Amino acid sequence: ETGVTQSPTHLIKTRGQQVTLRCSSQSGHNTVSWYQQALGQGPQFIFQYYREEENGRGNFPPRFSGLQFPNYSSELNVNALELDDSALYLCASSLAARAQETQYFGPGTRLLVL
């Protein structure tokens, strides 16, 4: 069984740029959730994708967008980067069909915006 993987591990961007982060789900999982974790804080829900469609969204502006592919991998895109976007971005996969599904987290991508 392959765990959740994320790429890249680290990234440095400047204000105004765009970034794409990638996540590969754990084998057999069909749902991917993205979280932002600022320094010293707990993870904060950005959005979730289920069967290639957005299935829920947290309190994040539209410049945060995503995709899910037929193989259930996912991308998080952030446009017009701001300094406050500097954070650890986590993705978590799960199998939505199970009533008590567990979210399995990846190692995260650390984004620094200068």
Added chain:
Amino acid sequence: AQRVTQPEKLLSVFKGAPVELKCNYSYSGSPELFWYVQYSRQRLQLLLRHISRESIKGFTADLNKGETSFHLKKPFAQEEDSAMYYCALRSGSARQLTFGSGTQLTVLP
């Protein structure tokens, strides 16, 4: 809106001493609560969930709806328990997790 509060950012105990990590929540519905743990240089992982009423690595947590709390307890702390602990509440159409800000537990020898 739902909210999870972990009042202690840092907690230190000696090996063999009891430990309690506090978690309070605010939610209008029936809560699903979890404890996640992150050991040094490892990814976030589920420790336990209230619905299972299980003990994992000697840890237990009881949901107290009257006090809106879900404190994590262990009677005898071990050095390997040193980690960051997050309390989380699951809600919403996406069954997303709302996390507290975490408690860094250090178990001293």
